Amino acid sequence: MLDRIGRDDEGDGEDGTRVGRVMGAIRRRIGGRTLAPGAKLPSIRGFAKVMAVSTSTVVEAYDRLAAEGLIQSRPGSGFYVAGHLPPLSLAEIGPKLDRVVDPFWVSRQSLEAGADTLTPGCGWLPAAWMPQDELRRSLRQLTRADDTVLADYGTPLGLPPLRQLLSRRMAERGIPASPDQIMLTESGTQAIDLLCRFLIEPGDTVLVDDPCYFNFLALLRAHRVKVVGVPYTATGPDIALFAEALTEHQPRLYITNSALHNPTGATLSPATAHRLLKLAEQSGLTIIEDDIFADFEPEPAPRLSAFDGLDRVIHIGSFSKTLSAAARCGFIAARPDWIEGLIDLKIATSFGGNPVSAELVLNILKDGTYRKHIATLRDRLSRATGETNRKLQGLGLKPFLEPRGGMFLWCELPDGLDAADVARRALADKIVLAPGNVFSVSQTATRFLRFNVAQSSDPRVFAAVERAMRG
Amino acid sequence: MLDRIGRDDEGDGEDGTRVGRVMGAIRRRIGGRTLAPGAKLPSIRGFAKVMAVSTSTVVEAYDRLAAEGLIQSRPGSGFYVAGHLPPLSLAEIGPKLDRVVDPFWVSRQSLEAGADTLTPGCGWLPAAWMPQDELRRSLRQLTRADDTVLADYGTPLGLPPLRQLLSRRMAERGIPASPDQIMLTESGTQAIDLLCRFLIEPGDTVLVDDPCYFNFLALLRAHRVKVVGVPYTATGPDIALFAEALTEHQPRLYITNSALHNPTGATLSPATAHRLLKLAEQSGLTIIEDDIFADFEPEPAPRLSAFDGLDRVIHIGSFSKTLSAAARCGFIAARPDWIEGLIDLKIATSFGGNPVSAELVLNILKDGTYRKHIATLRDRLSRATGETNRKLQGLGLKPFLEPRGGMFLWCELPDGLDAADVARRALADKIVLAPGNVFSVSQTATRFLRFNVAQSSDPRVFAAVERAMRG
Incomplete structure (x- = not known):
């Protein structure tokens, strides 16, 4: 059922037999919460009709599921979903996809x-394209670091000199983020995950670009939200359809890449950025601008966070694409009044960052070799x-x-x-x-x-x- | 409102004035979701009574909240919570605590x-108590690693030789975990967080020990679940009260430390472990055994995961307490059929682990110096x-x-x-x-x-x- 490599669990069932098909159908209803814990299963005769199989096939399927403990038989009454829900499977949430x-x-x-x-x-790039000499040099520098650097938890916001450096780098792109508005994370993905926890709740609607980076879709499934796509053009999201989506779905959040959009490679135009932010303001929309490809740009394109001044736009970055995906380090730049809440969430869900990774990145960024x-x-x-x-x-x-x-x-x-x-x-x-x-x-x-x-x-x-x- | 260091936001309000007190009370109701988006605020006269202030104080407070955009005035109808909920504040969820x-x-x-x-x-231990020489030696070894080790994403489960080593170490404690049942995480906390995402959903009930590690409470707040405590004795949870809690609250999950319990230092006795697992089986309870203090034990005490054979018990470990809290690395050992779903969740929410940290830990564990x-x-x-x-x-x-x-x-x-x-x-x-x-x-x-x-x-x-x- 969890198999996601080609073998389809919708059509043929788990083992290709009729019994397997019925078992798969029940599993999916339980996994997708259509059948909640304690709920009564469809009657044997009724479900045999639905599945176009004999009643003995359904009996056999229910018996096997009961043997597995997924459902329970109550003699004289029927079958019920066992009290303990099976664990969340991301592969089963949301619309059924091939x-x-x-x-x-x-x-x-x-x-x-x-x-x-x-x-x-x-x-991502091949390892041979990454700055191997600089990584090794940075590791050698680390062998001479203080005891606390190598063994202690980091501070909640993360390594101060790295945040100062990131603040200066963002200023070059017109993004006004003081070091106190920057929180280091373990990756760009973890940054977005923390923000989703902070900003949205199950059942909310989130806008994404169509197409968009596929892991946004996986991440949003884990947050149990409704995802609505807006067609992406060569200059950004289609603004007329974006406005329609705001009216129709009242999303809480929009996640996008402004420059070198993944997967299209498109760039947001200044006019689209302006119109998008006006619409966002009118409808109280918050925006996550995932900018992990920033350093690949030949010259800076408009950033939503620069136009907006980090009011309703949150800026995300990382070094997994240009420096190392093995020593991971990402960051969030957000409104000052959101930082305290984000620190609490970071402590609650990961306790601290990874200071060794932050030091590795800082050693490389702080001299001219990175540029x-x-x-x-x-x-x-x-x-x-x-x-x-x-x-x-x-x-x-x-x-x-x-x-x-x-x-x-x-x-x-x-x-x-x-x-x-x-x-x-x-x-x-x-x-x-x-x-x-x-x-x-x-x-x-x-x-x-x-x-x-x-x-x-x-x-x-x-x-x-x-x-x-x-x- | 977000201040959590001594200054009480319940009594005196945000700025100590009456208006501030009324604003604080409304904010808390919105933050705690007592007032949902779109909900009508209490009438001015009614709320003036509740707060024992004049109606002009409430008018002023509502006007200021409206200016902030948190609520909206509908002329002739009253005040309503704006459509866009303020971000999640962990400090405001759950019972109001000092x-x-x-x-x-x-x-x-x-x-x-x-x-x-x-x-x-x-x-945690002072940095000077950590194996500084070994950490530095391990970093020097890393400077000679392959390009891919330093720059590529790790595999979803994480560094195979480290998982093999962990499997052998767990076997010494009677915990039967093959390397394929072990998933590396960025920390023990991240391990528990992933499992909570996998096993529970908002509104579920989770059992913890009373007292328990405080970050369990913070983490569970972030998952928006109901937390029920069971008194902890010198030999484990009070079994009679544990049984009562199961019947009364039907929890989905229990999180505990079996050996060297935090904060009491108590140890689960074999008899308590046996009774606890019998109760868990009867009620379909899943258990997370957080064993990050394992290496501090003079001789191994009973482990729930060893008794249970990793069926309904999931085992968690990390090296933040004994090796380094700066190069973080934790792990999950769980039933084989849960691993695929956990991999999906790990990818969705953090994409990969931190291979540099895993290599650092492996270099130290694999020779005799760690023991x-x-x-x-x-x-x-x-x-x-x-x-x-x-x-x-x-x-x-x-x-x-x-x-x-x-x-x-x-x-x-x-x-x-x-x-x-x-x-x-x-x-x-x-x-x-x-x-x-x-x-x-x-x-x-x-x-x-x-x-x-x-x-x-x-x-x-x-x-x-x-x-x-x-x-």
Whole structure:
């Protein structure tokens, strides 16, 4: 039932038998809370009709579920869901999606990929592109740090000199964040998770871009909220549809990337930023601006947090994409009056940050080598984007736009091809692709694939894509 | 309103004026969701009566709250809560507690303590007690690691050789966890937080010990659940009251420390463990056994997870207390069929773990130096416990029991003294104490203080306690 790799649990059931199909259907109703603890199960005859199977099949299925303890028989009365709900399964919340386009598909496949698997679908740079010399030098510096640096919990906001440095960096982009408005987190993802806990509650509605980074969808499922997508254009969200969504759904929160949008590579225009913030103000909307790709920009584009002055916009950053995904460090810049509550939440849910990671990052950021590294990365990415684009166009794929920077190309397959099918076939060739619908709330990116140009230098990638497109 | 350090927001209001008091009362009702978004506020005349103020005071308070956007006036109809709820404040959820005994009080004071402040109330060892040479050696080893170790995301479960090592260590304590049943986390706290997300939902009831580790209470508030305490004795929870709580409250989950219980230092007896597990089985209760103090034990005491074989008990560990709180690494050992769902949740909410921290811990655990370090720590703690106990008894404090190991002494003040008053006065002397009620759901540990013997070697601690007891 938890299997999310191709094998579909909707159609054939857990073991392909009729009994398995009935068991799967009941499990899903319990997992999705349609059948709450203590609730009576459908009658055997009734459910046999619903499932188009014999009553003996349903009897067998109920007996097996009872043996597992998921349901209980009360003689003379029927079957009831056992008092103890099964644990939350994110794979079962929200609309039922094809497993291959589950928001976890790309992350699980990429994170679990063996050494013989290529991952043009993943969202990070190869380790060899990261500043290895600087990381090693920073570790050597750490061996000479004070005892407290290596062994004590950090302060709740996190390493003061790193927050001062981040404050100066944000000022360069026009974002007014004093060091006291900045809280370090263990990652950009943890930053957004903390903010969701702080700002929303189960049942609320949250706006995202369609398409958007697939892990926003996974994270929002964990918060049990309703997710509404707004189509994303080459200059930001479609403002007319954004206004409609505000009126119709009254969302509490909007999560977006302003610059080098994931997966499209698009950039918010100043006019769209202005209109979006006016709408947000009118409807009391809070915005999380996830800016983890900022350092890939050739020149700064508008930031919602800079326009807004960190009033209703919260700014998120991290160094997992440009420095190291192994020594993780993210941060939140928010209104001063929200920081106390965020500190409480951080202590309650993770007690402290990771001072060793913060020191590692600070050692690298504080001298000039990081800027040089970033300049090199941008050049390298720009060349890789050109090459990957050329090869993909040679295969008949069409880029949504030519991105200003970053690692992503959002490409459309020729008519008649389904990206999920292509991704499934490529996986058999040990190539992890990122099919469009993992990024799409409305499941309308059926023909798109996101390519990471830094992970697409191996000719096997294009050979496999070509084979997978042929079917 | 968010102030949690002594200044009471219940009595005098935000600025000490009558208007401020009325504003504070409305804010709390909105914060605590007594007044939901869109709800009508109490009438001006009615609320003036309730608050024993004039109607003009209430008018002024409502006007100011409306100017802030928290409420809205609808002419001819009254005042309504604005559509957009203010962010979640943990300080406002749950029963209103005296701010000085808020569950965050000890953590915030300890984590934010300046160099001139002593922290006998905190829950960790001084940095100088940690294995500094080993930490530095481990960092030097890391400078020679592969590129991927320093820059790539880890696998979802985390560093395989560390999980293999943890599996062998747990086997020594009778806990049968294969490496595939172990998931690394960024800390013990994050482990419990993930499990709460997996196992419970808002509105559920969770059992804890009374007293228990105060951050359990903070964490459970963040999960918006009802918390019920069961009195803890020298041999574990009071089994008769535990049984009663199961019947009366039908909790989904119980969170506890089996060995070297925090704050009492008590140890679960085999008989209590057996009865507790029988009750848990009868009522379908899941148990989180937080075992982060395991390495401080002189000889292993019974573990619920060992008795139960990791069926309904989940085992948690970390190295923040014995190795480093700066390079954080915790873990979960759970039933095999829960691991997939936990991986999804970990990816959704933090994307990956921190491989650098995991490598640092592994480097130290895998040779013999860690066991030697632990043996030294135990001796040192044993001596410090004797000395601290003697000094506290000299001041008239009475230990709840003589702990077998660990860093905590749970002590009762002489009759007539309130631990919160004593802690407040000690703070003026720059000494952070841990007053009993931060650990107590029922707020019945009024006369207790928890002392960390490793942080109590400075004579100023006892001089300050003596002064604070005199008042």
